[in-house]
Amino acid sequence: MNHDDKLFYTCSLIEYLGRSTKNSRSDVVNLLGDDVKRIYDYSDVFHCEPIEKVADDFVNRRDIATGSYDNTGNARYEVPSYWDIGRVFERLIEDVGGDEEKPDAIKQVFSSWIADKILNFNTDLYYQPRDYLAECYRAGEIIDA
DSSP: OOOOHHHHHHHHHHHHHHHHHHHHHHHHHHHHHHHHHHHHHHHHHHHTTTTHHHHHHHHHHHHHOOOOOOTTOOOSSSOOOHHHHHHHHHHHHHHOOOOSSSSHHHHHHSHHHHHHHOOOSSSGGSSHHHHHHHHHHHHHHOOOO
16 A cells, blocks of 8 residues: 555644644544645645644644643553654555545544544554554454454
8 A cells, every 4th residue: 555645744743733732633633624634735835844833833723722632641651653643543544544535534533433542552552453453443343353
């Protein structure tokens, strides 16, 4: 499967925004609204600037308030980088996105039940093989390996 740089950057930025604003990723994609498509479409431009600046621009543009979702602060173990988690979500969206437009698939996966499960860094779910994560997503539950 081909690596989608636009999808990878968009997923990583959503993860960065979630961490920096302490919002669930479903809240982030909802607050971004149509800007998810904008980020995806212009990721080749946005990635030329530091991700911190791009995130700050979207926080101000969409008036994203600080929330109380702190999955990194609650982690008992080493937290993977937002780039690592961006890659996990990129692969999952590639595997389950189907014929949907990428921005719609991004919103759907980040708003699904599995997003919070992957983002619980006290488990090893984010380390699992991509085909296993895709099967769990399709099944609607964590399946026995």
